[in-house]
Amino acid sequence: MRTLRGEFTERVLDLVEQIPPGKVLSYGEVAAILEQGFGRAVGTVLAREGAAVPWWRVVRKDGTITEQLVQRAVEHWAVEGTPHSPEGRVDMAAALWNGPYPT
DNA sequence: CTCTTGACGCCGG
DNA sequence: TCCGGCGCCAAGA
Numbered sequence: 624m625r626t627l628r629g630e631f632t633e634r635v636l637d638l639v640e641q642i643p644p645g646k647v648l649s650y651g652e653v654a655a656i657l658e659q660g661f662g663r664a665v666g667t668v669l670a671r672e673g674a675a676v677p678w679w680r681v682v683r684k685d686g687t688i689t690e691q692l693v694q695r696a697v698e699h700w701a702v703e704g705t706p707h708s709p710e711g712r713v714d715m716a717a718a719l720w721n722g723p724y725p726t
Numbered sequence: 727c728t729c730t731t732g733a734c735g736c737c738g739g
Numbered sequence: 740t741c742c743g744g745c746g747c748c749a750a751g752a
Binding site: 669671683 | 734
């Protein structure tokens with residue numbers, strides 16, 4: 624159960640849940656779409672409560688993810704068909720999501 | 727309130 | 740390409 628949390632945390636989790644399978648968003652993109660905070664802050668939120676959402680759909684801008692999670696992430700990417708290299712780097716050009724409000 | 731930590735991003739060397 | 744340094748913000752101690 625999720626107890627009351629900051630508004631920023633709520634928005635980050637809501638957006639991450641909207642990312643379609645097979646697609647990804649960078650930490651910085653999440654902050655940009657919300658028009659609040661920066662990648663660093665998004666990472667802080669996911670580190671604390673990311674377990675409740677598809678956290679593997681949020682990666683660094685270069686398509687990599689922290690070493691501590693790359694193994695688990697690759698498994699999810701394989702199941703969802705997210706384009707990625709065997710080393711654990713998502714092909715951003717092909718997997719980047721347009722966002723909830725495609726212009 | 728201040729200080730530290732962290733699943734980031736950009737620029738240099 | 741691989742570091743190292745610095746700035747960014749949110750949350751916790």
